[in-house]
Amino acid sequence: MTHPDRNFFVLTAYWYIFISIIGFGFAALRRDYSQTSSFLILHGLSFTTWMFIYLTQSYLISYRKIKWHMLLGKISMLILVVILITTYGTVMWKMSEGRKSFEESAGNIVGITIGFIVTWVAVYFRKQPYKHKRMMLAAMVFLTGAAVQRACGFLGLGATGIAVIIMSIIPLVSLIIYDLLLFGKLKKLGVILLLITLAINLSGISYLLLDNDFGRALIDGMMKLFIGTN
Amino acid sequence: MKHFTLIIIALLSSLLNGHAQDLTGAESTIKEKIDTYLVELYKGNLDVYANLFAEDGVYYFESNEIAGQEAIRNAFAELNFPQVEYTHKILHIRKYESVYLVTYQVTEADDFRYENTEIWEQQGGEYKIAYAKFNEIGRKTGMQPPLFFAGIVLFGFFLFALLLVFRKAKNYKALKK
Numbered sequence: 001m002t003h004p005d006r007n008f009f010v011l012t013a014y015w016y017i018f019i020s021i022i023g024f025g026f027a028a029l030r031r032d033y034s035q036t037s038s039f040l041i042l043h044g045l046s047f048t049t050w051m052f053i054y055l056t057q058s059y060l061i062s063y064r065k066i067k068w069h070m071l072l073g074k075i076s077m078l079i080l081v082v083i084l085i086t087t088y089g090t091v092m093w094k095m096s097e098g099r100k101s102f103e104e105s106a107g108n109i110v111g112i113t114i115g116f117i118v119t120w121v122a123v124y125f126r127k128q129p130y131k132h133k134r135m136m137l138a139a140m141v142f143l144t145g146a147a148v149q150r151a152c153g154f155l156g157l158g159a160t161g162i163a164v165i166i167m168s169i170i171p172l173v174s175l176i177i178y179d180l181l182l183f184g185k186l187k188k189l190g191v192i193l194l195l196i197t198l199a200i201n202l203s204g205i206s207y208l209l210l211d212n213d214f215g216r217a218l219i220d221g222m223m224k225l226f227i228g229t230n
Numbered sequence: 231m232k233h234f235t236l237i238i239i240a241l242l243s244s245l246l247n248g249h250a251q252d253l254t255g256a257e258s259t260i261k262e263k264i265d266t267y268l269v270e271l272y273k274g275n276l277d278v279y280a281n282l283f284a285e286d287g288v289y290y291f292e293s294n295e296i297a298g299q300e301a302i303r304n305a306f307a308e309l310n311f312p313q314v315e316y317t318h319k320i321l322h323i324r325k326y327e328s329v330y331l332v333t334y335q336v337t338e339a340d341d342f343r344y345e346n347t348e349i350w351e352q353q354g355g356e357y358k359i360a361y362a363k364f365n366e367i368g369r370k371t372g373m374q375p376p377l378f379f380a381g382i383v384l385f386g387f388f389l390f391a392l393l394l395v396f397r398k399a400k401n402y403k404a405l406k407k
Contacts, residue, residue: 011392
């Protein structure tokens with residue numbers, strides 16, 4: 001019998017693609033790109049690439065193509081940097097257009113930054129597959145935060161609120177159940193990742209971090225950098 | 231707390247009374263004011279909305295509580311409001327005790343939707359907003375019935391596949407013993 005990890009992590013990759021298609025796919029098809037910021041176009045392209053890399057990586061590791069997995073992993077880190085920068089640019093552009101409130105922008109900035117950091121932590125643990133896989137899964141929760149919000153909005157569940165949180169944590173809750181069945185006991189890592197995710201989502205940490213002089217100066221600086229005005 | 235209770239009543243009533251209702255004189259006046267200020271708002275004249283607030287009016291915008299007409303005016307001055315096409319629908323205008331509860335929904339050209347709940351009261355012969363709450367709904371669903379059905383089927387398929395993986399994990403553990 002093959003190890004069930006092969007199926008579980010591939011399945012979560014499909015989940016994230018499914019959510020991203022609902023959240024952004026339909027809007028992307030209908031968008032007038034002549035009126036769109038280049039940040040947004042690059043963000044969309046890099047993020048779509050990232051989603052398919054995550055799926056490919058899950059397959060590569062399930063077929064034990066370790067060398068290819070490592071090579072693609074290095075390339076994907078460059079794409080992750082592009083995602084980070086273009087997300088900041090997109091958020092600033094939307095803010096300058098009056099399409100995003102300060103709170104929403106702060107949430108996006110902090111969310112993507114946490115996703116970026118958790119991904120690097122996962123890379124740090126790349127030689128420990130158990131931790132690496134689970135941390136990548138948690139990183140995806142943060143990286144796909146906006147997609148989940150949009151998907152919930154499209155499905156009529158509301159772009160903010162409890163539905164978004166529930167939808168965000170489905171992969172982590174699945175992970176905890178999966179580990180419980182696989183190891184016959186509750187594993188700490190999954191629970192810790194879920195608790196951290198919930199704490200970040202429920203505490204309004206983005207607002208706490210950025211709704212102050214430092215945060216406003218930071219966003220003003222980013223606005224100048226990406227848009228050229230504040 | 232009083233405002234919160236009234237808003238709950240307004241939201242529930244708007245759900246139950248979404249159909250057209252006969253408006254009294256005061257309700258018609260408020261409706262006209264809403265129709266007018268939305269036109270001005272989307273022309274970029276944000277002061278028109280700010281001026282409708284009472285001196286001690288409160289505007290609750292995405293967890294920001296902005297108290298006082300002056301503060302609301304300043305907050306609007308900083309806002310780069312989109313000048314786009316829109317449609318709006320009054321969901322509810324009704325008098326409760328001495329105030330009027332209003333809920334309306336605005337859909338912008340790119341399907342972005344939000345709902346405003348407002349409490350209007352008479353002050354010196356004029357109707358003013360004592361409290362308003364902005365509530366983002368998100369974008370109008372792009373999920374038409376066939377796509378929505380496809381989405382549900384895919385979600386069902388995902389859950390089924392997840393259950394299979396869970397079963398495999400359990401069996402794998404049993405085999406390892």
